[in-house]
Amino acid sequence: MKHFPALAIRTLPVIALCAVMAPAAPKPVALDSYDAQAKALLKQMTLEEKIGQMTQADQMYLKDPNDIATYFLGSVLSGGDSDPKDGNSLAAWTELYDSCQKIALKTRLKIPLLYGVDVVHGHNNVLGAVIFPHNIGLGCTRDAELVEKVSQITAQEVKATGINWAFAPCVAAPQDIRWGRIYEGYSEDPKLVKVLGAAAVRGLQGTGLKDPDAVLACAKHYVADGGTSFGTGSPLLDQGDAKVDEDTLRKIHLPGYVSAIDAGVGTVMPSYSSWNGVKCSASKKLMTDILKDELGFQGFLISDYNAVNQLAPDFKQAIAISINAGMDMVMAPEDYREFYNDLKALVEEGKVPQSRIDDAVTRILRVKFAMGLMDKKHSPLADRSLQAMFGSPEHRTVARQAVRESLVLLKNRKKTLPLDRSVKRVHVAGKSADDLGNQCGGWTIDWQGKSGRVTTGGTTIYAAIQTTVSKDTKVTYSRDGTGAEGADAGVVVIGEEPYAEMKGDKKDLSLDAEDIAAVKNMKKAGIPVVVVLISGRPMILGEVLEDADAVVAAWLPGTEGEGVTDVLFGDFSPTGKLSYTWPRSMEQLPLNINMKKVKYDPLFKYGYGLKY
Numbered sequence: 001m002k003h004f005p006a007l008a009i010r011t012l013p014v015i016a017l018c019a020v021m022a023p024a025a026p027k028p029v030a031l032d033s034y035d036a037q038a039k040a041l042l043k044q045m046t047l048e049e050k051i052g053q054m055t056q057a058d059q060m061y062l063k064d065p066n067d068i069a070t071y072f073l074g075s076v077l078s079g080g081d082s083d084p085k086d087g088n089s090l091a092a093w094t095e096l097y098d099s100c101q102k103i104a105l106k107t108r109l110k111i112p113l114l115y116g117v118d119v120v121h122g123h124n125n126v127l128g129a130v131i132f133p134h135n136i137g138l139g140c141t142r143d144a145e146l147v148e149k150v151s152q153i154t155a156q157e158v159k160a161t162g163i164n165w166a167f168a169p170c171v172a173a174p175q176d177i178r179w180g181r182i183y184e185g186y187s188e189d190p191k192l193v194k195v196l197g198a199a200a201v202r203g204l205q206g207t208g209l210k211d212p213d214a215v216l217a218c219a220k221h222y223v224a225d226g227g228t229s230f231g232t233g234s235p236l237l238d239q240g241d242a243k244v245d246e247d248t249l250r251k252i253h254l255p256g257y258v259s260a261i262d263a264g265v266g267t268v269m270p271s272y273s274s275w276n277g278v279k280c281s282a283s284k285k286l287m288t289d290i291l292k293d294e295l296g297f298q299g300f301l302i303s304d305y306n307a308v309n310q311l312a313p314d315f316k317q318a319i320a321i322s323i324n325a326g327m328d329m330v331m332a333p334e335d336y337r338e339f340y341n342d343l344k345a346l347v348e349e350g351k352v353p354q355s356r357i358d359d360a361v362t363r364i365l366r367v368k369f370a371m372g373l374m375d376k377k378h379s380p381l382a383d384r385s386l387q388a389m390f391g392s393p394e395h396r397t398v399a400r401q402a403v404r405e406s407l408v409l410l411k412n413r414k415k416t417l418p419l420d421r422s423v424k425r426v427h428v429a430g431k432s433a434d435d436l437g438n439q440c441g442g443w444t445i446d447w448q449g450k451s452g453r454v455t456t457g458g459t460t461i462y463a464a465i466q467t468t469v470s471k472d473t474k475v476t477y478s479r480d481g482t483g484a485e486g487a488d489a490g491v492v493v494i495g496e497e498p499y500a501e502m503k504g505d506k507k508d509l510s511l512d513a514e515d516i517a518a519v520k521n522m523k524k525a526g527i528p529v530v531v532v533l534i535s536g537r538p539m540i541l542g543e544v545l546e547d548a549d550a551v552v553a554a555w556l557p558g559t560e561g562e563g564v565t566d567v568l569f570g571d572f573s574p575t576g577k578l579s580y581t582w583p584r585s586m587e588q589l590p591l592n593i594n595m596k597k598v599k600y601d602p603l604f605k606y607g608y609g610l611k612y
């Protein structure tokens with residue numbers, strides 16, 4: 001692990017409110033330059049083989065692993081909780097990938113599989129992977145070069161398991177922090193989403209899709225998943241309805257896709273949500289007219305998990321609606337056999353034109369050729385030599401940098417921060433001080449995440465404090481903040497417990513009673529109190545804001561807690577700037593910089609962040 005000189009405050013370049021450090025990027029190779037090969041292969045294919053390419057099953061629901069060959073599957077995925085049967089070690093994931101790929105290679109045409117996983121903040125289902133800060137934190141770094149690097153490392157760790165497709169980045173521009181997927185979005189500001197989303201695509205897809213350590217990226221969830229109105233979703237906003245006019249859709253929710261396409265993104269995932277009552281996965285206007293025809297997207301569309309099932313009570317009818325509107329591959333985790341049979345029947349009955357099938361399959365094959373999957377010289381099986389760097393100190397050093405650049409200093413009364421590492425005693429408290437699960441949040445080992453000692457490696461903030469202070473400094477701990485009397489300073493780490501889509505929708509973002517009490521107990525000891533907030537979004541701080549002498553928003557930093565102590569103890573001055581507006585009260589919500597008719601009087605404005 002890299003060491004930083006003690007107490008030397010390094011100030012990173014001062015970044016203006018919306019300015020982002022964006023590297024100049026070379027133009028990616030156009031996907032349709034592979035059309036000659038894709039079309040030649042298409043000519044050899046039967047209808048069954050074509051429909052197979054359009055089908056994606058979840059590995060955990062395969063009725064028989066040989067279904068990959070029987071149904072000529074174009075792809076399999078592992079959804080949030082779909083781990084290998086033998087546990088989720090690096091070895092088990094690699095074996096799982098190889099075993100699926102080997103079956104695909106037994107088919108007549110030997111077209112390799114795409115294997116897709118959710119890479120929300122690193123290769124987050126696999127034990128020992130580096131877990132990066134969630135996108136909300138990366139948004140606060142305003143550092144596109146860093147986001148590209150983070151995505152490059154993520155791609156390497158994914159490819160080390162053989163897996164070749166990442167359902168990332170999420171280029172939502174969430175407008176209401178009550179949505180449970182808020183932390184998957186970089187920012188409420190489409191300008192920032194645009195720059196960081198493109199950086200992530202470049203990082204994942206490398207200098208070209210054929211790079212041995214690149215993966216296929218997927219911009220999601222198209223479009224306006226972060227623009228749904230409160231009360232229209234399940235339970236509140238998720239998968240709801242974006243009731244906005246076309247101008248707003250284009251200005252706020254589309255820019256992330258425009259820049260992802262410019263960066264060469266190979267796939268896009270239409271959203272579960274609706275736009276003015278029409279499901280995105282059923283909308284010809286959104287999928288074909290705007291994305292493919294107007295924006296010139298040459299890759300393919302993959303539907304969200306069981307999203308097509310939601311389009312009509314009858315699955316066959318739902319399939320016809322979605323495919324005719326422009327969907328190219330369907331994520332049919334359990335119902336893949338039904339999808340295959342129904343789509344075949346729909347073509348035979350003339351309800352889905354052959355030309356639509358040929359277009360979808362050409363798009364899928366184009367991407368597979370661009371990835372070099374069909375090159376005889378390169379095996380599509382896992383290259384285990386990439387595993388040497390999996391979860392390595394080098395990768396963790398970049399994650400640590402991302403953590404410290406993501407921190408936003410909200411308050412610093414009388415220069416409470418930075419703390420002196422050589423005082424006699426520091427008291428640490430709060431439910432999230434020594435909880436890697438809370439520190440990582442959702443989409444970590446489990447789909448929804450889990451509090452506690454997640455079984456993956458990493459450093460909690462408490463552990464990081466212990467190794468940062470001088471050898472003569474005593475670090476004491478109590479979860480509830482009592483017993484701090486006599487300490488020179490106190491650090492209370494509080495906030496949210498893990499959640500992901502659906503479950504994270506919340507009506508009330510107030511801090512819980514346990515957190516408020518921990519800060520109060522610490523305060524009673526009469527020592528300077530530093531609050532570190534671990535959360536997937538801005539929260540209502542209430543009395544904690546007054547009780548605390550310093551407040552740091554650390555978001556969901558992931559496995560590298562030392563990124564937090566780098567700033568707490570002054571090795572680095574904070575540089576993070578809010579990527580979302582921070583409200584005073586729930587009554588103000590929704591509140592963001594894009595709302596023209598609402599008085600903008602938040603507690604902390606978009607772009608706010610103190611320095612030392």
Ligand code: BGC
Pocket residue numbers: 078079080118167220304305501
């Ligand atoms: C989520 C997607 C994810 C997919 C596959 C869905 O529930 O909305 O973001 O890529 O599952 O796991």
